[in-house]
Amino acid sequence: MRSSVLPVLLLCTALAGVIGGAFHFIRRDRQALVDQFARERNAQLQEATRGVSESLEDVGEDLSFTGELLSQPGTVEEHRRELRALLEAVGQYKAIIVFGRDGKERLRLLDKRTGAALARNYPTEAIRATASEALRDPSGHIHASPPVEGDATGWLRAFGTALPEDAPEGGGAVVVLVDSAPLFAPLRLLTTESDTQLLLLGAHGVPTALSAPTLADWYARLGEDAQHVPGLAELARRMRAGEEGTLVIDRAEAVRLGLGDAEVVASFTPVRFKNGAAWPVATLSSTRVLRSHEQSLVLRLSLAALLVSGFLIAFGVYVVLARTRAVALQESLRHASRLAHLHDKTQKILDHIPTGVLALSTSGRITAANRALASRMPPDVVGASLAAAFPQAHAPVIQRLEELVGAAVSDGRVRSLHGEPLRLFEEEGQYNVHAVPLEPHQPDVRTLLVLEDLSSLRxxxxxxxxxxxxxxxxxxxxxxxxxxxxxxxxxxxxxxxxxxxxxxxxxxxxxxxxxxxxxxxxxxxxxxxxxxxRLQPAESRAVALAPVVKAVQELLRVEAERRRVSLELELPPQLPALAADADQLQQVLVNLVLNACDACEPGGRVRLSATSVEADAPGAWGQVCITIEDDGCGIAPRHLNQVFDPFFTTKKRGLGTGLGLSMVAQIVRNHGGRIELDSAPSQGTRATLRWPAAAPAREEQHVG
Structure with a gap:
């Protein structure tokens, strides 16, 4: 009973460890989730601030353009018309004011659409202050005012820059009154999620109208209540310092700031303004979604643990009940497993031996055959006699094998035949035959007959x-x-x-x-x-096949006409170049085509064709298959294995030296190719060259 309960206890302990480890990894990975969440929010903020920066840059470029415009010669009326066109073209521009070097206003243009309302509440102080700041700095530096007093939207601001010194009357300043709300429109998209709030500081460090009211209120009270919101205080300090990055605000402070009961990830960066002050911006995003996912995962794990625990309890009860029956079967299963293992091991050893092995029973019947021998014998050979296993063998050969087996069994030692010419299969071969007697208490496997085929070795x-x-x-x-x-x-x-x-x-x-x-x-x-x-090594380079074949055709044209043989070419247009020595490739083709012409009677046909063969391994180069076919007399089967031997020829005495095809085979091998012959008497001959294709041009350059 104790041995039955022990596995269940071990499984329960392992389950408890897995569940504890899961919770540990959840807690450990929570920080990774928060970091990933912070990176995503920071990427969104960076994308939005790029759009705002581009809009601010447009304002700066318009100010620079206005300065250049006023620097050009012309009357006041001409300048007024040009500035009026700019004012009407850009909808968020409400007024353009030009100041002289002495700070006095020289020109004022108001937007026709809002000019009347603006004239009644004209922000004289903000515009003059911006012009004064611009006059103190060189031309091209952009100044932005705080929000204009009296503007209900909070987005009306003055942007100014100094005029070049070569402008009429010695310079001055130009100020544009801008409705900046459209410039910061990309930041509004960040607040579409309910868990994200925005804090945008102007160039003067004052929260803009786009900032969340609660955050703007706490920001204004930082001087008095900074100890209650240390995270926000640190965020404000880093924003005013022009830094960018992320920080995490704890749950207690998040609740105090009205951002929910979860940690808050703050991503902050300055909105860059060329030749002007930066506008710090930050998004504060609650991690309540992450907490919700975490709680859901914990709940699912708990339910899974309960289900697995119930299953283990039921399984434990089943194990206890089945233990009594299992004990009786264990011993028999162990013996059966041992026998099966030994049988499997023996079978694998025999199957992987290249030598043929037959197992014979006491009566001389075949009880097993390894893979090397079974593939050459008739199917269903198990249970058959030696005569049925080797149907092509003559009776004296079977009788000799049976006598060898009988002698080995009677003497109790191995009996062998060495290098005997025996016809056991379709063709006669040379064999070493060994009869190995085994223990007599195994009648199914009394003798092993081992056959070593020496034909390949010979x-x-x-x-x-x-x-x-x-x-x-x-x-x-x-x-x-x-x-x-x-x-x-x-x-x-x-x-x-x-x-x-x-x-x-x-x-x-x-x-x-x-x-x-x-x-x-x-x-x-x-x-x-x-x-x-003394055939020289091939110096391979990329060689196009078509020009070489055309040259061969021209060289042998007269010879083919003299013999009245038709020479046909079939080359596809998109054929890869060959890696070859051009002269040696031409020598190979000339020899093969000329031999094909010699084999044809008048009116015969010789055809040269080529195809591209794809590589059979990734990264390898392909091949080009070149075929020379004729309908001539063909080659006798007994000569097929001799045609590439030096000095062997089937031509009449004095018409050939027997060296042409030998040199062809040697050239092809030197290039890494292969040549094959397929021929039969009166059926013609087909010579196939498998020639390596050249490496692609970009790979050659890389290797070089």
Whole structure:
């Protein structure tokens, strides 16, 4: 009973730990949520202040434009018309006033739409104060006044700047009375959420009409009640200092400020005004939404914990009731699991052995076969005899295997056959055969018959010997070519000399001409031998296939016409360049096309085509597949594996050296390509070149 309850207690303890850890992570991640919330609010504030800055910059540019306009020569009436046009074009401009260097008003223009009301409550003091400040600073510096007294909206402000010194009458100042509410319209969008309030200070540090009334009131009382709202006091200090950033105000102060029962994230930044004072602005956003999400998550976790706890209690009761029955089954399950594990391990080992393994029962029936051998045998081989497992084998071969198994069982030791030529499957092969006796108390697996197929190994050995012979023949041929080249040159020179002396009319002249022709023929063979023995490494570069194919067509056109063979080309327009040595690529195509022409009867056809092959791995370059087909006599199957061997040729004696296709194969391999032949007697021949495509231009530049 105690052993049954223990897992339940452990599960309950683990559940309690998971729930406690979840609450711990919720508390730890709350700060991360607050930081993310602050970043989002700060990003919104930055976006809004950019729009306000652009609007203020427009006012500054209009003031600069007005100064430049007044600096231009012209009468007062001309300047009045131009300023009137600016005043009517910009709706938020209410008046434009020009002052002289002495501070006296020289020109006043009022907006026609609000001019009458403005004339009755004309803000003389604010405008003159702004003009006085502007006259004290150089031209281009922008001054903004506090809110104009008597303005019910709180948005009417005067913006002024000094005129250039080269203006008429030695300079002066220009002041524009602006309804600044539209300039700060982007900030209104931040207060559309009920949990966000705004605090906007003007250039003189006074809250504007856009500020929340409660925040503006507390801001005005900071001198007396700063100890009650330390967060707001710190925010105001940093705003007046022109800083930007975020800070968190605790719940108690948030309640005091009327911002709700949750922490408040304050994001603040100055609204930049080129050549003018900054306008500090801050948004104060309650984190009540985060608290709501947190409470909802805690509630869901609590409900989940209760459900899981109820399930665990029910599961514990079930475990206690089922324990008595489980004890009886555990021992049998353990033995079965052990046997299954051993069987699975043995099967995996046998399946991954490349050598074939058969398990034979006491009666000689097959009880199992590994993957290497089962793939070559008939289906449903389990339970069959050796004769049924190897239907292609002759009776003496089956009898020999059965005798080997019987001898191994009777002697109790391994019996083997080494390197025996046996026909067990469709083709005869060489095998090592081992009969391994096992313990007699397992009648289902009494003997293992192990078959090692040596055919591939023997083929590799034959290819190695053949390659060594070919290499020896190549070196010997190159040496002979070097040795006989010089005497042949001497003989040819003497023959030409005698021919010149005797003249073309001499009876012996044709014989001397024959000597020169035969020596030239031997010299060509020597050159091919030398080219084959010292083929130079390929210097690959990007080569377009179409020009090379056209050159090959032009070179062989006369030869094809002489043999009355049709030479067809089929190249797609968008074909990638090849990574090749152009001369060697042309040599390959000339040899293959010429061989195809040789194989055709008069009226035959040779077709050269190319296609692009996509790369089969990400980041790899593709290939170009070049195909040369003919409808000629074809190649016998027994010669297909020899056509690329040096000195092998099916042409008549004296018509070929057997080096052309050998050089073609060597050039293709040096370029990283592959050549394939598909041919049958009287069916024609198809030679396929798989040539690597050149790297794209941008990749070549990067590598360089």
């Amino acid at each position: 083929a590799l050995e034959g290819q190695l010997l053949r390659a060594e012979k070919l290499a020896t023949v190549g070196v010997l041929a190159a040496g002979i070519a070097h040795e006989i080249g010089t005497p042949l040159g001497v003989i040819r020179g003497r023959a030409e000399y005698v021919q010149d002396k005797l003249g073309m009319e001499h009876p012996q002249a044709p014989g001397l001409g024959t000597i020169v022709e035969q020596i030239d023929r031997v010299s060509r063979t020597i050159r091919q031998l030398l080219d084959f023995s």
